Amino acid sequence: MQAQPAAPVPPLRSPRMVGPLPPAVAAAVWRGSELGSVVSSVVSSGWALLDHELPGGGWPCHALAEVLSPQPAVLEWRLLGPALRQVVAKGGQVVVVGPPRQPHLPGLVHEGLDPAQLVWIQADTPAERLWVTEQLIKSGSAGALVAWVPQVRQEQIRRLQVGAQSGAGLVFLCRPEAAQHEASAAPLRVHARFGLDWELHVQVFKRRGPVHAGLVTLPSVPGGLASVLTPRLLRPSQFFLPRENPHAVGRLAPRSTPLSRLAPH
DSSP, rough: OOOOOOOOOOOOOOOOOOOOOOHHHHHHHTTTTTTOOOOEEEOOSHHHHHHHSGGOOOOOSSSSEEEEESSSTSHHHHHHHHHHHHHHHHTOOEEOOOOOOOOHHHHHHHOOOOGGGEEOOOOOOSHHHHHHHHHHHHTTSSEEEEEETTTTTHHHHHHHHHHHTOOEEEEEEEEGGGGGSSOOSSSEEEEEEEEESEEEEEEEESSSSSSSOEEEOOOOOOOOTTTTTTTTTOOGGGGGGGOOOTTSSOOOOOOOOOOOOOOOO
């Protein structure tokens, strides 16, 4: 049987240049190399440096935002407090679900959160936290929802994200930092930890746009302490810096001769 010759390969066509898009279409087109500007509304994080790294310039509405940290319910209030204060100022309620530690009301009042607009729902089991969070998202009754869900699964987060798209309030899921290596349907994910000088180090490791490789440093002295801390205590890192003068007071001079070789007097 005689082999048939292969069919000729058609030449590649050069891409056609497309003219300017209509304004309405251009506004809806997003390029992966650019920081996304969301169509839905956002609420400023209260930190100018952080807003610069968040798509749209703030925490997104109509979507989930994950906050990962080494210890639960320690730094979340300091990171989210400025945004929650804006929600309360507009008459919205802040609902917290399953915080591992009891919210410190005097500290929250110092941050501008009215206790009358703060609802605390203590849900102990993972199933209770998930159910309450999902019902609150569906109802859309909260101006901001902060839920601690350390054991939530990927498919559950996807269901919460679908529900959040129809709501108008902020939705934060607080999870352990080990979840950074897990997939998640949340379009915005940040990792936050403490610095030595009372600051917060925040990495936006998932967002709509290019990868954020650096850290955002946010000055964040706990409420009420800024007025009582001395300038030295505002910078604890200075106590750990090496001294330039090795013979300065408070530092032992290097010993060049062993004690056993010193001549008796």
